[in-house]
Amino acid sequence: MYYFAVEGGTRLSGEISVGASKNAVLPMIAASLLADRGTTVLKNVPNNADVRTMLAVISQLGAEVDFDKKSHKVTIDASRVNSYEAPYDLVKKMRASFLVMGPLLARFGVARVSQPGGCAIGARPVDQHIRGFQKLGAKISETHGYTVAKAKRLRGTVLHFDRPTHTGTENILMSAVLAEGKTVIINAAQDPEVVDLCEFLKKMGAKIEGAGTSRITIRGVSSLKAVEHKPIGDRLEAGTFLFAAAATGGKVKVRGCPPEHLSAVLFKLEDMGAKITGGRNWIEISAPRRLKSTDIITDPYPGFPTDLQALAMAALSIAEGTGVVWERIFENRFLHVMELQRLGANITILGDRATIIGVDSLSGANVMASDIRAGAALVIAAMSAKGKSKISRVYHIDRGYERLEKKLQKLGAKIKRKEE
Ligand code: EPU
Numbered sequence: 001m002y003y004f005a006v007e008g009g010t011r012l013s014g015e016i017s018v019g020a021s022k023n024a025v026l027p028m029i030a031a032s033l034l035a036d037r038g039t040t041v042l043k044n045v046p047n048n049a050d051v052r053t054m055l056a057v058i059s060q061l062g063a064e065v066d067f068d069k070k071s072h073k074v075t076i077d078a079s080r081v082n083s084y085e086a087p088y089d090l091v092k093k094m095r096a097s098f099l100v101m102g103p104l105l106a107r108f109g110v111a112r113v114s115q116p117g118g119c120a121i122g123a124r125p126v127d128q129h130i131r132g133f134q135k136l137g138a139k140i141s142e143t144h145g146y147t148v149a150k151a152k153r154l155r156g157t158v159l160h161f162d163r164p165t166h167t168g169t170e171n172i173l174m175s176a177v178l179a180e181g182k183t184v185i186i187n188a189a190q191d192p193e194v195v196d197l198c199e200f201l202k203k204m205g206a207k208i209e210g211a212g213t214s215r216i217t218i219r220g221v222s223s224l225k226a227v228e229h230k231p232i233g234d235r236l237e238a239g240t241f242l243f244a245a246a247a248t249g250g251k252v253k254v255r256g257c258p259p260e261h262l263s264a265v266l267f268k269l270e271d272m273g274a275k276i277t278g279g280r281n282w283i284e285i286s287a288p289r290r291l292k293s294t295d296i297i298t299d300p301y302p303g304f305p306t307d308l309q310a311l312a313m314a315a316l317s318i319a320e321g322t323g324v325v326w327e328r329i330f331e332n333r334f335l336h337v338m339e340l341q342r343l344g345a346n347i348t349i350l351g352d353r354a355t356i357i358g359v360d361s362l363s364g365a366n367v368m369a370s371d372i373r374a375g376a377a378l379v380i381a382a383m384s385a386k387g388k389s390k391i392s393r394v395y396h397i398d399r400g401y402e403r404l405e406k407k408l409q410k411l412g413a414k415i416k417r418k419e420e
Contacts, residue, residue, distance in 0.1 A: 002394040004405060007414035008364055008385035012250035014411045018238045018257055019046035019072065020231040022400055023096075024193040027170040028200050028231060029054045030099040032076040033063065034107055034174065035204060038226030040076040046234070046402040047072065049395070053094045057086050061100070078226070081108075088114040088145060094399070095119060098126055099167055102174035105138055105149045112148045120371045122330035128165045132172040135159045136179055156181030156220055164189040164214065164300040170197055177206040179220040188216045191301040192261045196232045203227040235261040236307050237401060238283060240376050242266075243311040244408065246274050246287045247318065247384040252411055253284040264304040268294055268312065272319060293321035293358055298329050310336040310377035317345035318384055319358040326353045336374035339367040343381050343389065364389040372400035379404065383413050392420075 025045050032040035045051060047069045055074065059065045062082040066075045084104050091097040091114035104111035116126060130140055130147065135158075138151040156179050161168060169189040174197075176183035188194070190212055198211035204227050207219040233256035242262070245252035246269055259266060259278035266276045266283065271294040275286040293316055298306040306329035316323045317340055327333050334354060337347050342365045346357040364387030369375025375397035382389035391397075394417065397404055405415045 001392070001420045002417050003420060004379060004391040004394055005416045005418050006379065006382035006389045006391065008383055008387060008389065010248060010383065010412050010414055012245045012248045012252055012383070012408070012411040012413060015253040015255065016241055016407050016411055017255040018234045019402060020044040021193055021196070021234040021236070022046060022048060022050055023166070023236070024196045024231040025051055026054050026096045027099050027167070027174070027193070027197045028229065029058060029074070029076065030103050031174050031197065031201060031204070032226065033058060033061065033078045033081060033100060033103040034178065034224045035078050035226035036107065036223055037079055040078070040226040041228040042074040043072065043228070043230040045072050045074045048402050049399040050094050050096065053090060054096065057090045057097045057100060060087070060090065061104070076226070084108055084110045085112040086114060091116055095124065096167060098129065099171055099174070101129065101133070101147070101149060102171035105133060105151060106154060106175040106178035109152055110150050112146050114146055115142070120335060121333040124330070126168070128161050128168040129171045132159050132168065133175060136175055136183065154179035156183040158184045158186065160186040161188065163187065166191055166194065169194050169216070173197065173201065173208070173216065173218060176218040176220060177201055177208070177224065178222070181220055183218045183220070185216045186214065188214055189300060190214060192232055192235060200227070200229045203229060232261070233257040233281070236305070236373070238262060239265050239305070239308040240311060241407070241411070242269060242283065242285050243308065243315050244380045244383060244411070245285045246272065246291060247315040247380050249287050249289050250411070251286045253282060255282045257281065257283060259283050264302060265308055268296060268304065272315065291315055291319035293319040293323035293356070295324045297326045300329070306330055306333060307373050309333060310374045311380055313337070313347070313354065313356060314340060314377040314381040314384070316356040316358065317347065317381060318362060321358055323356045324353055325356065328352065335370040336377045339374070339378055340381055342367050343385055345381070361386050363387055366390045366392070369393040369396040371396055376401070376404065379408070379415065383408070383415070
C-alpha cells in the first residue's frame with residue numbers, strides 16, 4: 001500500500017495543467033454504450049482508478065476498449081455489447097458504475113446493475129434515478145442486491161427531481177435520448193459536466209435543449225453514432241491546486257479550466273485574501289502570507305461544490321479568524337475533520353456545520369485519507385504544516401487524481417509516494 005510522505009513549509013509556485021474532468025469522462029464512457037456503430041474517442045483522459053473501473057465495467061459488457069495512457073486517449077467500440085449486467089465487484093468499487101443503467105436500458109431494453117449501497121460520505125440513495133426510469137416506462141424490480149430495469153422502448157415524460165442530482169440527471173439524459181417522444185427534466189443538475197455530457201450526446205445525434213439550466217428537454221431519436229470528444233478540464237483538480245496554493249501562501253497558474261466553472265470558489269478565495277486573475281481557460285492565484293477566514297455553504301452547482309469543502313477547510317484551519325462550513329449536500333462529509341485535528345486544526349462539528357478557529361500553524365502528523373477529496377485536503381494541510389506528515393490510504397486519492405504528487409512536486413511541494 002502506498003502512502004505520501006510530505007514535508008511542509010514550501011510555498012507552491014509555478015504553472016500546472018489539469019486533465020479532463022473525471023466526472024465528465026465517467027458518464028461519457030457510459031454514454032459510449034449508446035452507439036450501435038463506430039468508435040468513440042475520448043481525449044485528455046486522466047489515468048486514475050475511477051476511469052479504469054468504468055472502462056472495466058463496459059469491457060465486461062462486451063465493449064472493446066483501449067486506453068493509451070501515454071497519449072491519454074480512450075477508444076471504445078460498443079457495437080458488439082452482449083451483456084446487460086454491471087456486477088457487484090465493480091459497482092462496489094465505484095458508485096458511478098450505476099451510470100450504465102440508463103444507456104443499457106435505452107439501447108437494449110434491459111439492464112441489471114448491482115445496487116451501489118452507502119459510502120463514506122453519506123447514504124447516497126439512487127431513488128431519483130429509479131423514479132426517472134419508471135416515469136420513462138421501465139419496469140423496475142430489485143432482487144439479490146441488483147436493480148433490474150426493463151422496457152420494450154422508453155417513452156418520453158416529464159419528471160421533476162426532488163433535488164438536482166448530478167449522476168441522476170446524467171442517467172436520465174442517457175436513457176431519454178433514445179426514448180420515443182419528448183422528455184423534460186425539471187430541477188436538473190446544472191453542473192459543467194452535465195453540460196459537457198449533453199454536448200457529447202448532441203454530437204452523437206441526440207436532440208437536447210436547456211443544458212446548463214434547471215430544465216432540460218430531450219427529443220428522442222432512434223439511434224446514435226460514436227464520436228470523438230475532448231471533455232472539459234477538471235474543475236475539482238483545478239480547485240485542488242488553488243487551495244494548495246492558498247494554504248501555502250503560494251502563486252500558481254492553473255491551465256485547462258475556465259474561471260466560470262469555479263466562480264463560487266474563486267469568490268471565496270478572494271474573501272480569504274487571495275488575488276485571482278483568469279482568462280479563457282486559465283486561473284491564477286496569488287495568496288497572501290496569511291489567509292483570512294470566511295464562511296462556506298455547499299450547494300448544487302453553481303453553488304460552492306461539496307467536493308472542495310474539505311480542501312477549503314484545510315485552508316481555513318490556518319486562516320486568521322473563525323469560519324463556519326455548512327455541508328448541505330452529503331450528511332457525512334466531515335470524516336476529514338478528525339484527521340485535520342490530528343494536524344493541529346481547531347474544528348468543532350455541530351450537525352452539518354463545522355466551526356473552524358484558525359490556528360497559527362499546523363504540525364506534521366500521521367493521518368489517513370477516507371475519500372478522494374478528504375485525502376486531497378490532508379495533502380494540502382500537510383504541505384502547509386510545520387514538519388513531516390505521513391498520509392496513508394493513498395488509494396482513495398488515486399481514484400480521482402492521476403499522480404497528484406507529481407504535479408505538486410512540479411509546483412515545488414516536498415511530497416513523495418512511498419510503499420509501506
Ligand atoms: N440523492 C438522493 N437520491 C438520488 C440521488 C441523489 O437522495 O437518487 C442525494 C444524494 O444522497 C446527495 C444529493 O442528492 O445528498 C446530491 O447527490 P448527487 O446525486 O448530485 O451526487 P452523485 O451524482 O452521486 C456526483 C459526483 C460526486 C459529487 C456529487 C455532488 C460523479 C461521478 N460524482 O455524485 O463526486 O460529490 O455529484 O456534486 O459525478 C467525487 O468526484 O469525488 C465525487 C464524490
